[in-house]
Amino acid sequence: MSDTVAATLGELKQRAPSVALVGNPNCGKTALFNLLTGARQKVANYAGVTVERKMGQVRLPDGRTVSVIDLPGTYSLRPATLDEQVTLEVIEGRRAGEDVPDLIVAVVDATNLRMNLRLVLELRALGRPMVLALNMADVARDRGLAIDTAALAEELGCPVVETVGVRNDGHAQLLAQLGPSLTAAAGQHVPACINVSEETSLDNVLALQQQVRRILARVQPPVVAGKPRLDAQLDRWVMHPVVGPLLLAVLLFIVFQAVFSWASVPTDLIDSGMKALGAWVSEHMAAGPLRSLIVDGAIAGAGSVLVFLPQILILFAFILVLEDSGYLPRAAFLLDTLMGKVGLSGRAFIPLLSSFACAVPGIMATRTISNWKDRLTTIMIAPMMTCSARLPVYALLIAAFVPDTTMGPFNLRGLTLFALYLAGVLGSVLVAWLFKRLWHKSRYQPLMLELPPYRLPSLRNLGLGLWERARIFVRRVGTIIFALTVVLWFLATYPAAPAGAPGAAIQYSFAGHLGRLLEIVFAPIGFNWQIAIALVPGMAAREVVVGALGTVYALSAADDAVADALAPVIAHSWSLATALSLLAWFVFAPQCISTLATVKRETNSWRYPAAMAIYLFALAYLAAFVTYRVTLALTA
Ligand SMILES: Nc1nc2c(ncn2[C@@H]2O[C@H](COP(=O)(O)OP(=O)(O)OP(=O)(O)O)[C@@H](O)[C@H]2O)c(=O)[nH]1
Numbered sequence: 001m002s003d004t005v006a007a008t009l010g011e012l013k014q015r016a017p018s019v020a021l022v023g024n025p026n027c028g029k030t031a032l033f034n035l036l037t038g039a040r041q042k043v044a045n046y047a048g049v050t051v052e053r054k055m056g057q058v059r060l061p062d063g064r065t066v067s068v069i070d071l072p073g074t075y076s077l078r079p080a081t082l083d084e085q086v087t088l089e090v091i092e093g094r095r096a097g098e099d100v101p102d103l104i105v106a107v108v109d110a111t112n113l114r115m116n117l118r119l120v121l122e123l124r125a126l127g128r129p130m131v132l133a134l135n136m137a138d139v140a141r142d143r144g145l146a147i148d149t150a151a152l153a154e155e156l157g158c159p160v161v162e163t164v165g166v167r168n169d170g171h172a173q174l175l176a177q178l179g180p181s182l183t184a185a186a187g188q189h190v191p192a193c194i195n196v197s198e199e200t201s202l203d204n205v206l207a208l209q210q211q212v213r214r215i216l217a218r219v220q221p222p223v224v225a226g227k228p229r230l231d232a233q234l235d236r237w238v239m240h241p242v243v244g245p246l247l248l249a250v251l252l253f254i255v256f257q258a259v260f261s262w263a264s265v266p267t268d269l270i271d272s273g274m275k276a277l278g279a280w281v282s283e284h285m286a287a288g289p290l291r292s293l294i295v296d297g298a299i300a301g302a303g304s305v306l307v308f309l310p311q312i313l314i315l316f317a318f319i320l321v322l323e324d325s326g327y328l329p330r331a332a333f334l335l336d337t338l339m340g341k342v343g344l345s346g347r348a349f350i351p352l353l354s355s356f357a358c359a360v361p362g363i364m365a366t367r368t369i370s371n372w373k374d375r376l377t378t379i380m381i382a383p384m385m386t387c388s389a390r391l392p393v394y395a396l397l398i399a400a401f402v403p404d405t406t407m408g409p410f411n412l413r414g415l416t417l418f419a420l421y422l423a424g425v426l427g428s429v430l431v432a433w434l435f436k437r438l439w440h441k442s443r444y445q446p447l448m449l450e451l452p453p454y455r456l457p458s459l460r461n462l463g464l465g466l467w468e469r470a471r472i473f474v475r476r477v478g479t480i481i482f483a484l485t486v487v488l489w490f491l492a493t494y495p496a497a498p499a500g501a502p503g504a505a506i507q508y509s510f511a512g513h514l515g516r517l518l519e520i521v522f523a524p525i526g527f528n529w530q531i532a533i534a535l536v537p538g539m540a541a542r543e544v545v546v547g548a549l550g551t552v553y554a555l556s557a558a559d560d561a562v563a564d565a566l567a568p569v570i571a572h573s574w575s576l577a578t579a580l581s582l583l584a585w586f587v588f589a590p591q592c593i594s595t596l597a598t599v600k601r602e603t604n605s606w607r608y609p610a611a612m613a614i615y616l617f618a619l620a621y622l623a624a625f626v627t628y629r630v631t632l633a634l635t636a
C-alpha cells in the first residue's frame, strides 16, 4: 500500500475503530493483515520483516469498517530496537494524529506458546480490550499440539481464536470475533494516551516466567518427544562450518547462472515484440515528431527496459523462495564471524541481503540493529549491494560484450554477472572495515537471532510476490522511466539541426550540447557523450540509463532506420574498455534518488546522504578510471 493511501486511511481512522496486530516477530501478523485487508505487505520467514506500521481496512460481517494496523514484531513492551519502538508508540497512542487502538489482537505462534505468552501477559497487564489469535494453528495441529483454547481464554480473560495466515479463509474466526470484541470495547474507557514503560526487575521477569509455565501446564498437554525434527537434521549440514558456506556459495552461484540461462527465451520474445512494434509503427505512421516520439522515445527508450522483466522475475523468484524457506537467518549465522571481522554486526546480514532487491527496504530494515554505529555502517554500504535496478544495465552490457559461451558447467555471462555482484560486496567490505578502523570499533556484539523453522515456500506467496514485482517493474517502466525518456527525447530532438548540417541531428540539440560538456568530465574514464547524456536522467533511477541510451542511439541512427536492438548498436560503437568502465561505474555510483531520500529519513539528517553520495561517486569514478586504463593497456 502506498504512503498516500496510508495517509488517507490515517484520516479515515478518525472515524473508524482501530485494531492493532501485536505479537512476537515472525508469528504471522502480516500474513493475517494481508488476509484481513487484501494488502500485499511483505511476508517472509524470519524475524524483523515488518519495520514500520502499516494500515489497511476491513469490512466486518456486521457492515462496520475497521482500520487494521500491522506492526513490527516485538518480544516485550520494552523496546530494544527502533522497529520495536514503533510498535510501542502505536500501542501507547503516541504517534502524531493517532489515538490508542480500540482493540489489540495479540497474535501468537501456537507452536511456540512458551516464548509468545510473555508478551501476551504484558499486553494483558495494560487492561486494554484484547483478542488472542492462535496463529499457525495448522502447524500446531500437525505437530499434535492440542491447545485447550477455552482454558486459555479463561486464563487470559479474553476471547481466543485459531487462525492460519497462509490459508485463504484462515482469518475467518478472527474476523467473526472482531465485531463483538469492538462492541464490548466501546463501552470500556480507554485513555487517549497511555504509558506502558516501566522498569523491569529480575523479580518481574521471573514472575512472568512462572505465570507462563503455569498457564502452559494447564492449556497444553506435554508433547511426547518423537524422532528429531527435520529442521535439526537439515541444520547439521546447513550450519556446518565447512559444508554450510560451500552450500551458500553454490546457491548464490546457481542464482546468477539462472538469471542468464533461464531468461533467454522470454527475453528474446519481448525483444522481438518490441522490434516488431517499432517496425509496425514506422510503417503505418507518417514521418514526423510524433512518430519519432513513439518509436525513438517510447519503444526504443522505455521499451528497451521492459526486455529485462524475465531476468528480474527470475532473480526475485530466488529471493522470495530463500526468504520464505527460513534459510536467511541461518546464512546470517554462517557469516557472522566473517562480518564481525570487518566491523559489521551479524544483524546486518538480512538488511544487506534485502538490498540486493532494492536498497530502500534494505536501509529501512537496519532499524532492527540496535547499535547506532553498526546501523550507520550498514546503511552506508547498503547501496553497494547490487539492486535489481542495476540488472538491466549489467545484462545489456554483458549481452553486448561478453560472448555466450560456456566454460565447463559455467556460463561466461553468468560468471561475469557474479563477478559484478562480488565487486559490490568486496567494495562494501572494504568500506565497513575502514569505518571500523575510523571508529575504533572493537567490541563484538554476539548475534542473537531467532532461527525460524524451515518451511516449504508457499506457492501462493511466490505467485503473489512475483506478480507484485512484475507490477512494480512495469509500472516503473510506464511512469518514471517513460516520463524521463520522453523528456530526454525532447531535449535530444530540439532544437532541430540547421538545414544541410552534417552528422546526426541530435548533436545540435540541447542534450547533444550538454553531452559534449559532460564528456569533458567523463572522457578520462572512457565515457562518450551518449553515455554522459544517459547518466543525467539515470540519476533518478538506474534503469533509466538503459532507456536513455535506447533513445539517444535511436535518434543518432540514420534518418529512417528502424531502431535496432540496443545491444548490437553499443557492441559496435563502444570499446571493451568503455563497456567495462561503465560496468565498474555502476557497481558503486549512487544513481538513485529514492535511496538518498531514505537515508535522509532514516538518519534524520542531510549529512549522511550527502556523505554517501560523495564517497560513492568518488569510488565509482576511481573504479571506472582504473578499469578503463587497465583494459586499454591490456587490449592495446
Ligand atoms: N504454516 C503457516 N505459516 C504461516 C502462518 N502464518 C504465517 N505463516 C508464515 O510465517 C512466516 C512469517 O509470517 P509474517 O506474516 O511475515 O510474520 P510477522 O509476524 O509479520 O513477522 P515480522 O514482521 O517479522 O514481525 C511466513 O513465512 C508466513 O508464510 C500460518 O498460520 N501457518
Ligand SMILES: [Mg+2]
Residues within 6 Å of the ligand: 029, 030, 031, 042, 043, 049, 050, 071, 072, 073
Ligand atoms: Mg510482519
